[in-house]
Amino acid sequence: MDMKNNIFYAILFCLSFGLFSCETTFDNLEGDLSRMTGEDMVSTSAGIERLLSYLYQQIPMTTWASSDKSTLDATDNFTASYGGRPTSFWSYSVIRSINNFIIQIGEAKDKNIISESEYQTALGEALFIRAYCYFASVRSYGGIPIVGESLDDKYDGAGNEGLYIPRSTEKESWDFVLSELDRAIAALPETNTGGRYRADKWAALGLKSRVALYAASVSKYWNNAPIESSYTAVSKQLTYMDPSYANGYYDQCIDACEQIISSGRFSLYMPMPASVAEATHNYHELFMSRQDCEWLFGRSYNNGVATSSNGFDANNSPTQSHPSGYWQWGRTSITLDMVDAYDNYDVAFGGVDGTINTRVDGDETFYVAQPKVNFNPSIDYIKYDSPDAPFVNKDARFQASVIYPDCQFRGITIKIQGGIIPPAGDPTFYVNVSHTLNGITYWTFGAELTTDCSGFFKMDDLPQSNWYSTGFGIRKYLDESKPIDYSQNPWYDIRFTEILLNYCEAQVEKNGTNAGLSKTYLNQIRRRAYFLDEREATLENILKERRIELAFEDDRQQTLHRRREFVAAGVRKHALVPVVDLRGSEAKWIFVRANNYPYDTDKTTGLTYLPIEYYGGIPNYVVNKIDPNPIQE
């Protein structure tokens, strides 16, 4: 019997050993070899860097003049699009990633995997990125649902009350973004040793300056584009800002700007040029590489892989500069409206109005709709000796930012011309014909082959997106010294000049003309463009300077939106069509103000933007159980 018992216990032992070994069998495996656990990711600073890489990729940063094409300043070549809100953001999966990241680095710090200072930097970066995302969200939707912490454990399969986050008011949302930036400013170091393209204290202050100015402007000018309070979102103040809020935000903007300026780390790049030519060179050069004196935050495209960088040069260089085989180029046309805005120099290098003079009678308000049909040859146009004559005395920043008729690019004379008036007979527009005068042959497009001209090709037919449609193209950011098929220039998202302009605008809006150091900064910026006179720091002067200085830097659309100046009925984008005039004894050039977008559907009244369009439609508002915006009611 004893023996029996022994054997019984032996069997029992074997079986229970089996049970034990089974469980350990599962625990001692190699685990998931295709993915990384959250713990793995934060166990080294290299892992944290990789999580941050993903988060940085998600920043809703608008780049490369893309939003400027929705304003009056520039256009895509075949559309006259106008409107559209600044880049929006509604990706709560990104917010979840950020929120989880904040938890993870906290756990890593508690386990002494990362130091307190590493933790603070990573936390600051996460808060900065999250604030950037919510900033894009608020400016597009007004008050938004703010998810400030991970909801991963809030799913209960029974109603899921914890997952339904209501919209905050617009003011609460702006305040949240600003207070989060304050947390980021406190956490971030003055120099982020992890890389020059990661956020530091100055990036967060710079963003705060931008956000505060945005919130201040929306408050002050909300009534420029008022929306009736009968809309739910307005009555609940989800899309409403009161003018009384403005000064508080201007103060926050001024404070952030002053901290940046007084740090002494930043200055204008090449502030004292000795000539217009030098100023032109400097201003263009600024965007060719990162100049730390102006760099607060931005993005690098120098990834060490030549073939995978961005294609700005390939897409935007003029047609003539392209080797054959490329399929898109000349994609950003600059409008006549923008060209007119650049000042001319007077003899003493003071600024004077730079509106292009086209007519002897001085009427620069008339635009020909479809010159091919409506051009009137009997109007007395000013006859210039060369195609570039109207532009050569313009602001250095124009020379550095805009390609115009007969300018030089990559050693080529850029031909932009849309019409020809023969010695006798009817003029021709947009069809390449030739006429001879004094033994010289002239063509409608300025050259016989379409690969030897850069503008207006087939404007009246199927619009060709590869030829400028306005008479001008973008030059800013184009790097003539590098191969054309890839661009590795950095993108300045926040640069010091913007901080100075933010400061000027906030000061003047709150405290009046020339308030604070606004006049000094305004004229420093102008001096850098070799304007030697002084201007008063009026609101008008500051806003004009902003439009010129930050042209095609994806600022204009935001400025117009925050100031509620986008609302305008009948706006339209204009072109300047150079025409070679052979009616006299020698060839002359006249310039026709025109309005000739083939896809401009409403040619009589122009394009409009309604007040309710300042707030975009809330995605999935029914499923999300939140109030819709006016545009959805």
Next chain:
Amino acid sequence: MSNDENNYSRSSTNTFNNNLDITYNAPFLSGLRITASGAFDHTNNQNNTLTKNFPMYNYWTNELAGYNVDRNRYSESWSKSIRLYGRTQALYSKSIESHNMTAMIGAEVTKNKGQNISARRDFGDFFTHATINSGDASTATNSGSRSDIATAGYIGRVTYDYAGKYLIELMGRYDGTYVYAPGKRWGFFPSYSLGYRISEEKFIKDNLPWLNNLKLRWSDGYTGSVQGSAYAYLLAYSSSGNYVFNDGGQIQGFYNNSVAQTLLSWADIRMMDFGVDWDFFRSKFGGSFDIFKRVTSGISGKSSESIPDFYGVSLPNMNLNESENVGLDVSLTHRNTIGKFNYNVVFSGTYARYRTTYLESEKTKVYTSSMNYYTGHTEGRWSDARSLGTYKWSGGQFSGWEEINASPICYDNRTAQQQMLPGMYKIDDRNGDGIITSSDYYYTWSESNPPLQMGLMISANWKNFDLSMNFTGAALVNKQIMLSGPHGYGFFNNVNELYLDRWHLADGYTDPYDPTAEWIPGYWPALAVSGSAFNSYSHATYGSNQPYTVVNGSFIRLKGLNLGYSLPKNIVSKVGMSSARIVLSGTNLLTVCNELLKPYDPEGRGGEWIGGYPVIKNYTLGINVNF
């Protein structure tokens, strides 16, 4: 190896199996046996694949036009796997008079580790040797991975029978897998079965002595099925994109976009089977019949409840859905001897259908039309019978432009017959709206595992000769021929020789849209001009399902045949051998199926089948010698 060797894919496998079994018969309790067994298996596998290009012919002139691709490719892969297996069990059996009982309890563990590495290089148009180093180094690719998995289980079983007449079995399994979260790894799967051997009854034995066996069976029980991907219960991170933190270098991003799947566990499979086995006249006529139903519940699915965007992620998978298979199995055997001629015939057939009986996602699905519902709704519907849509030819081909222009039915979903060409088939406008669209489809058996499958094995021997034949067949299935595939018609301007019987212009290539051109008719419609504004592929004739792209996939095939001759013992023993046998064997010798499937393998499936290798006929002559 020479330059003109053909495509091949060769693999060799070396396996070492080591088994250890210990049995302990307890001296103190008769009938108690304890066994422990362990296995350590080690497998090495090597695979070498050469893919060479092949010639293509011009569709107008039939001249050699070039090769399908410009490159030749060689790849090699090596893998190693290790299996560790351990099992301990105690078995007790006891018979008291006619009462027989057994009881068993056991535990087992399996661990599998594997790793592999592979490499590939391309050659230009000039192939040299099938080694990795001979290829162009700039085309080199490689890959490698490792795996490490484990399962474990406990099993308990009790059986009882009375005189082999009444049988009963109770069983329970408790299985664990590494795939799921702790707490979700183990599943309990009980089952039972009952049997009644009528042929053991005395009144049968007395009255029907030719009835050697007649048994009724019933079984009902659960087994587990592992589903979902391993380690989904961990919050895991994958790489996504790059960002530059410092000029001249980039850092890969890592992110997580799914919640931890901590709720998912085994799917339960309940199998119910009623069967009859019989054997008459000492195995001369035998067979079995089964009717079964298999219900799979707890199939992985996502809850259909709506959640707000703020969750930032989609819901985890849970055990939600249910499906069932219902079917019949028949097996008939016949064995006989006539003089020295012995033969044996085994026929087996299966008819099985499948349907989803609960589908969580159907709860929130919106159907926009009855047609939409007809084609898209799956819950509760037996699969395969009407899931493949195809046009029906209404008779004849368009013989020329006059007929095309006179046709009241528009084939182009437009106002004119812009893409029509002579030779195109007339299609039945099923809904009568005057335009041929997918709404005119007829629905038929789809291309999936055929519901009806059969097998037939015949073996015989006479003196020293032996013969065996193995047939397989299937029905209630269609096969789709993709015309855009490398062997297709209508997408590329160079066509396979299969399509030379087509409508084409008598003078070679001129202009197919010339109304005076003379056409030579054929089975396949004319091709549009490649590169013209009309892409022939976008036309229904080439791009959609037609009777020549959806063909009946039923087939019967002689899959294997072996003919052997054993040399007489007295001869082989003289040369020191114990036995010698000469064998001639062949595979895939005969296939009866639709003509259009002949060049392919009707047993193949889907895309692979379309562009893949045609069925291979093999003959082998061999000698087996034992010393």
